[in-house]
Amino acid sequence: MPVRTSVSSQDSPGKGAGLGLALGSALAFGGSGVAAKPLIEAGLDPLHVVWLRVAGAALVMLPVAIRHRALPRRRPALLAGFGLLAVAGVQACYFAALSRIPVGVALLVEYLAPALVLGWVRFVQRRPVSRAAALGVVLAAGGLACVVEVWSGLSFDALGLVLALGAACCQVGYFVLSDQGSDAGEAAPDPLGVIAYGLLVGAAVLTAVARPWSIDWPVLAGSARLNGTAVPAVALLAWIVLVATVIAYVTGVLSVRRLSPQVAGVVACLEAVIATVLAWVLLGEHLSAPQVAGGAVVLVGAFIAQSATPAEGSSTPVASGGAERELSARGTAA
Template structure:
């Protein structure tokens, strides 16, 4: 039995790392498509529509979930899938990929601020420390001492992605939830695609961009290949392996591994886009991650984390971009 548990944890760790790596590359893969002329909303729609199509068999097998928790599925589609991804892709068109993802990971910090300032409920000392660290790290990221060098709209969009993440934390009530996470993901993708169809208006999409090459790391790559990677690897594979991992690991371990996504995003952006962070920004990145992780581990049970990888005690890793 002990050997079985050890093997199961090892499998879970491998799957969690694979999921974080797959999620982390999404920004670096999407950015060349945006630079080639696609609107961030169009890239978001293509990603979600492709994922919804691939996950359609999963949705059909879990039709009962739609009847049992329709509002959960709608919330997941609207906030962490449509909202987070659309705002994240819009932000990386204006600020570095790594910075945008780090700001997005402030979602748990915004939850705690809402709980303390709006609901006027006490938070733990660990929560307060996490918030202070995250804010200090954010100040380093934007290099506030030189007047914030980053694009203001890009920063606002990234904060919007964090707010969508926080909004789902606050709206979701996972206590006693028995909906299969794969059902939540598949119906979330379908819901998000429907919402993004109204916003992105895919009939205006410049389809010619998707049939030619795009510039990547000083060379060129077929646009269809990047899109296929964004859909199949950075979305479908990433979500499915994340679900499989969380079922084999403790919430603390799974949550910690999830932050490898940020490291992956920074490295991928450096290799594929030539983006790099300054030394103060790298220090800020570490501080932000420490603060966000501390905040996430302190979110009250009445404001549980996302349903993308439901665990035994209601705590899950953060919403992914």
């Protein structure tokens, strides 16, 4: 199944608004880990935080799902894939990684997804990739080596790194799903409807896995600590559900409609920067100079990989990259 880029007009009148929406989406998604980690440290299981996030967002988006109630009959495979990979898989692996490694490191590892997509294209689909795309993969891998400080024998928790890599792999599966409906034109499913049903599917899957009936509810009635400052736990949860999920996905969808995937992808790269800065200011998580430099190289490599042109002899674009909210729109309304 080929992986394609969607086509959007860069000359649309709403380009300025699109940039603002994309920046807002990056800010919203970048703050999810910073809000979730204090809840995990306060005693909530990472899977329970994921379930609360997804189930809460699904409840908010339920009216949208009702409006598009014919969608499950038209695109059941797409909705199942979106819910399993883009919602349940990515969030569960990412939040579990947060319980073991810094927020910035987890997100930078997740940003290997565009490079991993090219591996899928080259070795599974056996299609040529451009030299620029290959360079992006090499840069991303080299930058990651600096982020995890391989010269010191992986100074971070190995399981945490594996979980972050699992989040990246789930994003790869979602990149592959981006071809679904790309030839449907006006018959393509509404992206907001896909997001709504993806959240419902993700919530159902996570209910079976996370067993929310065992949640330590008193934790939510208390407070969590942001770098020593007490914050109501329920306020952090509200941020995760309303801002870091619902608003982040919706603004991401609207921004991609007004921008080209490449431009939106550039703004998407700011998510890792925003998350790292917020983790430094609010959680006191500091990265060393080599890790900061390595993170910058990872972002450059991811950007090159996601915006690379097709290799000679390939009739379709190599891959389309970006953070999870670009995927949510691009994969369903290509």
